[in-house]
Amino acid sequence: MRLRRPVDIWHKPALSALAALAIPDLTLWALGRLDLILYTSAGAMCALYAHGLPYAARARTLPWVVLGMVASLGIALTAASLITSTALLVVCASLLAAVHKVVCEATRIGPPGNLILTFIAASAFFVPQHPGQVPLHIALALGAGVLAWLVCMAPSLIRPQGPERIVVARALEAAAALLRTEAGTGGGEPARVPHARHATAAAVNAAWHTLFLVPVHTPAKAAARAGLERLLVRAESALGGTGHTVEASAEDQPREARCAGAGVAGPEADRLGGWARELRSGRPLPEVVLSAVQAQELAGVAAEAPGPRRPAPGHPRGVRAVLTRLAPGSPLLPIGARVAAGCVLAGWASMAVGVGHPYWAVVTAASIYQANTTLSWQRALQRTLGNLLGLLLYTALLPLMHLGPLAMIALALACQLGAEACITRNYWLGSVCVTPMALLLTEFGSPVPATTLIADRWIDTVVGAAVGLACCVLVTNRRAADRIEVALGQVAAAEAVAFRLLTAGPAVGADDARDIGWARDRLAGCLVELREAVEVAAGEWWQRSLPEERITHAEQQGHRALAGLVRRLSAPTLAA
CATH class of the missing domain: 1.20.58 (Methane Monooxygenase Hydroxylase; Chain G, domain 1)
Structure with missing residues (x-):
């Protein structure tokens, strides 16, 4: 339950989703068709994805997210128009939730992962639908998805190198933290060094893979990437004790050498941290980097730097990499089985209790499944606490909702912004804002008495978390x-x-x-x-x-x- 610092780029998906949701919401309000808001929200929510990718890669990735969302919505709406059995709809929604979980893990799409896809699709399974309405509703979702793509790509006109500068800044900050940690080993805290070394290796590795996605079709782009590569090499040098750091790994040095290295590591850590701040601020690359790049350009390509680095051959990428992670024997398959079984049983349990919104139990069960049982247990507690507090917030907002549809739209957008601002600090805190937003979307389509809505949501949360966690324990990985x-x-x-x-x-x-x-x-x-x-x-x-x-x-x-x-x-x- 402890709160962390928010992720450094939380505002990017938050503002993107806010813009992508506000435009269709206000348009539907002007047209008097707020009952269609679920379908436009499906496409608009795609604006939450791919903000860690360079813009060229983001332009290729987001269409796949939009197509996945639209396809899921199409399956859900078609099933809703043809199937009358609630129990069978629960099974269909659960199987689709399992597909979302496995595919998102295999593609490593990143936050918010499968949660948004499952939330929208599971809701659509239980929306009254006629077959003739399905094409229009899918078209609305697709149009909002195109708008989400435009919103997510718009910052490239202002800061075209923003994503890659941020990942390099993270690597510089991790390297600075490693240097400071190694310098402090003489003070009796050597156990922290392996963790800091792993964090630096992971940050540097992620930064290299991000730079591999940056095209270098023009000399200007090649020069910009070369400057970032030199900064990343400087960050990577902390792993090897090169350059301005000590000359050997901390664990291989005598105590006197480590203490002497502390005097060198401090200024280097400050230098790396200063460069990271410059990268984040959008200012030009540090002069030391620009001078080195210009010197290489004048002298020709150096032997030790033969053009932009490329990923090593022989490793599958793209669709092949995804299929490899989904091959028989994959550790992702038991997780998919957990999601399918847990969601089905949670939805059926909700029906047995007599709740009118079994898809909430399905979504709750799907949301708690993490990489292992321990993390799933933690997520179940976070989800339950967050939803309870979210229901209290929704109750407090009821007087404002009675002001009219425009007030409801404003509250839904405010909750969306609050959810993105809080969820990276801890999942339970973000759920406090997600819960009233989900209830508001329900109110746009078919209004339900507030007391019934709140009671159903609370029961579904408890049932979904309890049954889902039980299945997590029974279906071992x-x-x-x-x-x-x-x-x-x-x-x-x-x-x-x-x-x-x-x-x-x-x-x-x-x-x-x-x-x-x-x-x-x-x-x-x-x-x-x-x-x-x-x-x-x-x-x-x-x-x-x-x-x-x-x-x-x-x-x-x-x-x-x-x-x-x-x-x-x-x-x-x-x-x-």
């Missing part, structure tokens, strides 16, 4: 430990390649530098994957014992090899 074994094998293979390159001597040309760069990217990605697999498996119950010693040894050896690769490549680049 035994494949979580298998994922660790796969990750250990990948780390071992990447370490072998790294040590072979390190023992081959210094890089002498562009080909050697490229091979070392690919080995570094592969090893960093494998280490991040191993740590994620360990954290997921550690939160599952009824698992075989985790190979703690093998994991610790693999991570230590992997980070040592990664530091060597970083030193090999970063030192000449920093010297330039």
Whole structure:
């Protein structure tokens, strides 16, 4: 329940969704057709996605999100127009919720994940519908989705490099935190170093993958990306103790050396933090970076920097990567089975209790399923508390709702903005705003007495959370430990390649530098994957014992090899 700092870009999806929702909502109000607001909201909510991607990649990704939303809505509306059995509609909504969960995890689309898709689709399954109305309603959702795409792409006209500058700034900040943590190991807190090192490796790895998505079709774009790459190399140097940091890993140094390195790490950490602030502010790249890029342009392409870096070959990307993650034996499949079973039973339990909105129980059950049982238990508590407080907020807002439709639209938009502002601090706090917004959408379509609406929502929340959590415990994810074994094998293979390159001597040309760069990217990605697999498996119950010693040894050896690769490549680049 503890509150965290909000995510640094929370305002971007919040304002995008606000604009994408406000335009169709006000248009429908002017036309006197607020009963259609659910369908336009389906497309407009797509504005919450893909804000961490560069604009070129965002332009390709958002249409898939819109198509997925429209297809889900079309399935739900068609089923609502043809199926009269509420129990069967619950089954259909639950199966679609499971598909949403598995596909969003496989594509790694990021927040808000499957939740928005499931909320809209599950609601649509229980909206009275005639087959002849379905095409119009789908067209409204598609039109609002196009508007959401335009809203999300509009900032590219002002700050075309905004997303990639932010991820590089995050890497610089993580590197600065690592340097400060390593400098403090002499004070008796060495246990914090592995966590800081993993966080830095993950941030740097994410930043490289983001820069790989940035096109370099023009000299200006190539120069801008080159400047960001040099800053990212500087951040990455903290992992290898290169450049202006100490010359070896903290765990390999005597205490006196670590204390001496603290005096060097402090100014470097401040420098990295200052560059991160400049990137976030939108100011031009630091002079030291611009000077280095200009020097390279005058001298020709250096051997150690053969043009923009590219991802290593041999790894599936795009649709192939998604299909690989969904192959038989995937650890995502048990999670999909949990969602399907939990949502079905939650919806049926809601029907048995006599609640008139079983899709709320379906959505509640779908929302609590996280990567493992421990996180799902936490999410169930957060969801229950947030919905209870949200119902109290909805009760307090009832007098304002009676002012008219325009006031209801304003309240719904305010709740949407509040949800995005709060949900990254903690899920329960965001749910306080999501709950009244969901009830308002229900009121636009078919008004229900407030007392009935509040009672149904509270009962569905408790039923959905309880039944969903019970299914989470009963449907175990035994494949979580298998994922660790796969990750250990990948780390071992990447370490072998790294040590072979390190023992081959210094890089002498562009080909050697490229091979070392690919080995570094592969090893960093494998280490991040191993740590994620360990954290997921550690939160599952009824698992075989985790190979703690093998994991610790693999991570230590992997980070040592990664530091060597970083030193090999970063030192000449920093010297330039």
